[in-house]
Amino acid sequence: MGTSERYEFVVGDDPNPSRLDAWLAQIPDLTAAGLSRSRLQALAADGLITVNGTVARAAQRVRPLDTVTVWVPPARSPADLVPQDIPVSAVYEDEHLIVVDKPAGLPVHPGPGHPDGTLVNALLARCPDIRGIGGQLRPGIVHRLDLDTSGLMVVAKTQRAHQCLTEQLKNREFRKEYLAVAVGMVTPESGTIDAPIARDPRHRQKMAVDAGGRAARTHYETLEELEGHTLLNLVLETGRTHQIRVHLAYLGYPLLGDAVYGKASALTSRQFLHAARLGFLHPITGDWMQHSSDIPGDVSPVLDTLRARSAKNH
Numbered sequence: 001m002g003t004s005e006r007y008e009f010v011v012g013d014d015p016n017p018s019r020l021d022a023w024l025a026q027i028p029d030l031t032a033a034g035l036s037r038s039r040l041q042a043l044a045a046d047g048l049i050t051v052n053g054t055v056a057r058a059a060q061r062v063r064p065l066d067t068v069t070v071w072v073p074p075a076r077s078p079a080d081l082v083p084q085d086i087p088v089s090a091v092y093e094d095e096h097l098i099v100v101d102k103p104a105g106l107p108v109h110p111g112p113g114h115p116d117g118t119l120v121n122a123l124l125a126r127c128p129d130i131r132g133i134g135g136q137l138r139p140g141i142v143h144r145l146d147l148d149t150s151g152l153m154v155v156a157k158t159q160r161a162h163q164c165l166t167e168q169l170k171n172r173e174f175r176k177e178y179l180a181v182a183v184g185m186v187t188p189e190s191g192t193i194d195a196p197i198a199r200d201p202r203h204r205q206k207m208a209v210d211a212g213g214r215a216a217r218t219h220y221e222t223l224e225e226l227e228g229h230t231l232l233n234l235v236l237e238t239g240r241t242h243q244i245r246v247h248l249a250y251l252g253y254p255l256l257g258d259a260v261y262g263k264a265s266a267l268t269s270r271q272f273l274h275a276a277r278l279g280f281l282h283p284i285t286g287d288w289m290q291h292s293s294d295i296p297g298d299v300s301p302v303l304d305t306l307r308a309r310s311a312k313n314h
Contacts, residue, residue, distance in 0.1 A: 005033070005072040010065060012203075017061035020044070020051065024070065026259045028206055028242060031147045033072065034107035034114030043070065081137070082116060083125035090126075091291050096161040096284050097154055098127060101293045104150040104270050109138040119153075127157055134162035143169055143239065150296050151178070151275025156283070164283030169239070175279035178234045178244060179223075179295060181272040181302065182253035183262060186230040189222040193247040197240040206260060207242045209250045216240045218247045227309035229256060233276075244273060256302070267302050274299070 007029060021044065024030055025037035035043075043049055044058040048071040051062065062068065088106070092099040100119070102108070107118040123130055123140060130140040133156055140155040142165045156162035168174055198213030200206040217237035224231040230253065234244055245261045248254055254262025258271035279290040295303070 007033075007070040007072070009068050009070075011062045011068065013064045017063055019058070020049070020056055020060050020062050020068070021058040023062050024049075024068065028260060030070070032111075032241075034109075034111040034118065034147065035070075035072065036105070036107075036114070036147065039114065040070070043072065048072070081110065081124060081131070081139075082121060083128065084116060084121035085125050086117065086119075086122035088119060088122045088126075091152065091293060092289070096158055096282070097156055097165070098123070099152060099154050099278065099289075099291050102145055102150060102153055102275075103296065104148045104298060107147055108144045108153070109141055123155060127155075130155070130157055133157065133159055134166070142166055143174070145275055146242070146271075146273075148270040149273045149275065150293075150298075152278040152291055152293050153275070154278060154280060161283040165280065168280055168283075172237065173281065175277070175290075176236045176239070176275065177277035178236070179274045179276045180232045180234055180244060180248070181226070181256040181306070182230045182232055182248050183256055184228065184230065184253045185225060186220070186222055186232065186251070186253050190220060193218045193220065193251060195247060195250055197243060197246055207240070207246050209246060214238075214240060216243050216247065218244060220248075225310075226303070226306035227313060229306055231303065245271065267305060268299055270299070272299050272302060 009027060021037050021040045024040050041058040044056060047055045049056050050069045051066050089101045090098050091101055102119060107114045109120045110116060110118050120139060133140045140157060142154055142156055145151060145153060154165060156165055194217050195209040196211060196213035197207050197216040198210035200208035215238060219235040221233045222230055223233050236243060245255055245258055249261035256272040257265040257268040274295055277292045282289050
């Protein structure tokens, strides 16, 4: 048995109080641990969340300077990883690897907040032989996407494929392209954001541009100007935590719906960020592989709405 994880946060000076569960669900450290809003509500119901030392309800409002503490029971051991019939579409599969199209809201692997119900559990049902490939708790996983980011991921099905793909990722030989909607009319229309990223020293649950951080480069290009928004194509040269989200906010054009680095939006319940294209060398044949994924149905209506507004006002 492991020990419980303990997280502690202090509420900032936002004059508009949020529900406790909504406020916690926006904290990167918790989303990275796989703690969805529904999971946080369950922890609160079990008495595992306190505000100023008092057991809290998920629906209560947080106030400035409140101290919020979350206890998360230990994750299951690798032996407890169970195959689960969770629908995940694959755009390519052979005996060495599988390229999946991850939906938003699906955690990549089990963690303190999600002992199951993850992409790994789905993969174990589909590809039982990946168990133990590249690690016990994250079998087959080469790279990750944020909980609320959708799109393409490659997963290794053999140890040889995992080693080769991991090496390519380390050497920046992957080509990762994203589609995103930013708030505001992005200027210039294309460019490179070259700004190092580190954990935010003032808000430890967030990342930030920091001169002492790790090198981070994002190339972007405007695809379409919409009503007060911009549809962008972005290519990652590096792969830092929350890189696109941090870089666009740094430019002054946060992602639509990104409540952590920008603002929540009535248009979408999550940040508009989709891993649309993924290229890499096949680990066995050496052939260049390029896969693509359309914008998913949970956010595609956002573009329809913005285009309709643009047409109406021009």
